[in-house]
Amino acid sequence: MRTQVGIIGAxxxxxxxxxxxxxxxxxxxxxxxxxxxxxxxxxxxxILEQGTTDALRDAGLGARLDREGLVHDGLRLTFDGExxxxxxxxLTGRAVTIYGQTEVVxxxxxxxxxxGAPLHFEVDDVRVDVATPAVRYRHExxxxxxxxxxxxxxxxxxxxxxxxxxxxxxxxxxxxxxxAWLGILADVAPSTDELIYARHERGFAxxxxxxxxxxxxxxxxxxxxxxxxxxDARVWEELHARLASDGFALAEGPVLEKSITPMRSxxxxxxxxxxxxxxxxxxxxxxxxxxxGLNLAMADVLVLADALIDGSPAALDAYSDRCLRRVWRAQxxxxxxxxxxxxxxxxDAYDRELARSQLRYVTRSRAAATSxxxxxxxxxx
Ligand code: FAS
Ligand code: PHB
Numbered sequence: 001m002r003t004q005v006g007i008i009g010a011x012x013x014x015x016x017x018x019x020x021x022x023x024x025x026x027x028x029x030x031x032x033x034x035x036x037x038x039x040x041x042x043x044x045x046x047i048l049e050q051g052t053t054d055a056l057r058d059a060g061l062g063a064r065l066d067r068e069g070l071v072h073d074g075l076r077l078t079f080d081g082e083x084x085x086x087x088x089x090x091l092t093g094r095a096v097t098i099y100g101q102t103e104v105v106x107x108x109x110x111x112x113x114x115x116g117a118p119l120h121f122e123v124d125d126v127r128v129d130v131a132t133p134a135v136r137y138r139h140e141x142x143x144x145x146x147x148x149x150x151x152x153x154x155x156x157x158x159x160x161x162x163x164x165x166x167x168x169x170x171x172x173x174x175x176x177x178x179x180a181w182l183g184i185l186a187d188v189a190p191s192t193d194e195l196i197y198a199r200h201e202r203g204f205a206x207x208x209x210x211x212x213x214x215x216x217x218x219x220x221x222x223x224x225x226x227x228x229x230x231x232d233a234r235v236w237e238e239l240h241a242r243l244a245s246d247g248f249a250l251a252e253g254p255v256l257e258k259s260i261t262p263m264r265s266x267x268x269x270x271x272x273x274x275x276x277x278x279x280x281x282x283x284x285x286x287x288x289x290x291x292x293g294l295n296l297a298m299a300d301v302l303v304l305a306d307a308l309i310d311g312s313p314a315a316l317d318a319y320s321d322r323c324l325r326r327v328w329r330a331q332x333x334x335x336x337x338x339x340x341x342x343x344x345x346x347x348d349a350y351d352r353e354l355a356r357s358q359l360r361y362v363t364r365s366r367a368a369a370t371s372x373x374x375x376x377x378x379x380x381x
Contacts, residue, residue, distance in 0.1 A: 012104055
């Protein structure tokens with residue numbers, strides 16, 4: 001078989017890239033090693049930057065997003081028992097949209113399948129050959145070779161594409177954190193109409209949501225912690241304690257899903273090796289505190305689609321550096337938000353006062369609040 005672009009991974013990056021290329025008449029084949037149900041059910045990100053929602057609309061995927069997405073003009077920071085609002089729209093002219101990654105992926109998969117363009121689930125033994133170039137894989141017991149002009153490595157942090165670049169040609173940077181997030185999806189209306197990020201001496205907590213009927217909440221836990229040690233009652237107890245502020249009451253409800261997400265920062269560069277282009281989590285990971293992961297992946301493929309459509313050596317050569325400038329800005333912001341809002345178990349009283357001082361500064365200084373807000377709502381590409 002032959003195609004212009006072989007796309008490995010049917011997550012947000014791979015699926016949006018396929019859609020962006022298709023609307024410009026460039027054919028591609030998307031290869032995914034899990035089932036459609038598995039990919040659609042993975043609960044991950046919840047916040048879409050305006051650049052991401054604009055891209056989805058431009059790609060013809062705005063209908064359900066505009067019907068069901070919740071536009072948020074602000075966010076809240078709770079510390080020392082007080083809740084403070086940051087008016088994102090007043091500070092930046094932009095807002096963010098709550099629309100779960102599961103819904104983005106469902107919309108992208110439906111559009112791809114409706115178009116009849118190739119999207120193969122449950123492939124295995126995917127091998128990248130940058131010399132030919134080609135992608136070899138097995139599907140339904142049959143061995144395939146897909147000749148491509150370009151290969152998009154959109155296969156996430158644990159995929160195979162990054163490893164297809166010779167180790168001597170890749171530089172990686174990594175930061176581990178002494179905590180993780182335990183997240184729950186609760187069948188209860190949110191107790192707030194905007195996200196609440198809380199720093200408490202017991203640890204970080206976040207009140208997010210997926211709709212007006214479903215809440216998504218997180219608490220900071222130890223990286224080696226086990227979900228089995230967190231019965232619902234203990235999760236709610238910590239959420240009540242950490243989110244507490246005057247006039248705020250947290251409603252509980254049935255917990256539909258509970259999981260622990262490790263936290264890491266990671267970058268691999270360059271994002272290009274000959275005909276192979278890495279995008280999204282295949283190339284970088286950020287702690288979810290800044291709500292950047294999904295949006296970085298979408299921003300990468302917007303740049304990659306433009307480069308592949310342009311097709312000039314200059315455009316293709318520029319891909320990696322153009323993405324890395326934004327990636328490193330998001331790396332710093334995610335690391336900074338994480339440090340300000342989480343309690344480091346190895347930290348001391350001086351660390352705790354620094355974090356409180358930073359929180360007081362961003363909730364009192366317009367300049368500091370604007371800096372947080374412009375990073376949170378996203379960057380120009
Ligand atoms: P993805 O990992 O989403 O997709 C890669 C795809 O490639 C997957 O479907 C995988 O099955 C497939 N694949 C892997 N290896 C393959 C192979 N060999 N062959 C074929 N296919 C292969 N971001 C936020 O902004 N906010 C959050 O709250 C947040 N929470 C997260 C929670 C968890 C548990 C995780 C893991 C991530 C979270 N993220 C969050 C980040 C997340 O949203 C990613 O940034 C986003 O999924 C990146 O999209 P992709 O780059 O498409 O990678
Ligand atoms: C979520 O709703 O899953 C979410 C929101 C904001 C974050 C991280 C996760 O910073």
